[in-house]
Amino acid sequence: MCEVIMKDIFIVFSATPYKMGKFIRFFTKAKFNHVSVSFDRDLFNAYTFARRYIDTPFFGGFIKDSPARYFYKNQPADVTVCKTEVDDGVFENMKAVCEKMYAEHEEYLYNFFSAVSYVFGRRIFIDKAYTCVEFAAYILSFADSEINKDGFYTVDGLFEVSKDRAVYSGP
Secondary structure (H helix, E strand, O other), rough: OOOOOEEEEEEEEOOOHHHHHHHHHHHOOOOOEEEEEEEEOOOOOEEEEEEEEOOOOOOEEEEEEEHHHHHEEEEEOEHHHHHHHHEEEHHHHHHHHHHHHOOOOOHHHEHHHHHHHHHOOOOOOOOOOOEEEEEEEHHHOOOOOOOEEEEEHHHHHHHHHHHHHEEEEEO
């Protein structure tokens, strides 16, 4: 009999201290404005769709997130980290998808059209373009049958699905 090896993935929900994050939370009345996915317990290699540079709000794409991006002028972001346990095969598949996307990161764009359409409860599909929450839902759909990779989720909505697996909440 073959033993199934389980591994953890981490979903980081954040209320970032940047002006853009504050604006998004004010406008949406949401607790969080950003989400990323990590395969490391230390969260130093997280994947997401976001601004490529902190000072450039309209130039975004697929990036590697790190804890350093969660500080602004010595102000830390408020985060909640959720852990999802998956079998080794699913883990490796999810990680391979992220690594392939990162290797081709210049082909991927932040989906500003979809981000704007969220106020109307809609999602706009564009090839190789995601918002952070669309990307996180896509990756989580490999492991969680409740999550539809093509579904409509807000960051807080995806958090509602994941909150029972929270392992940390704070700065």
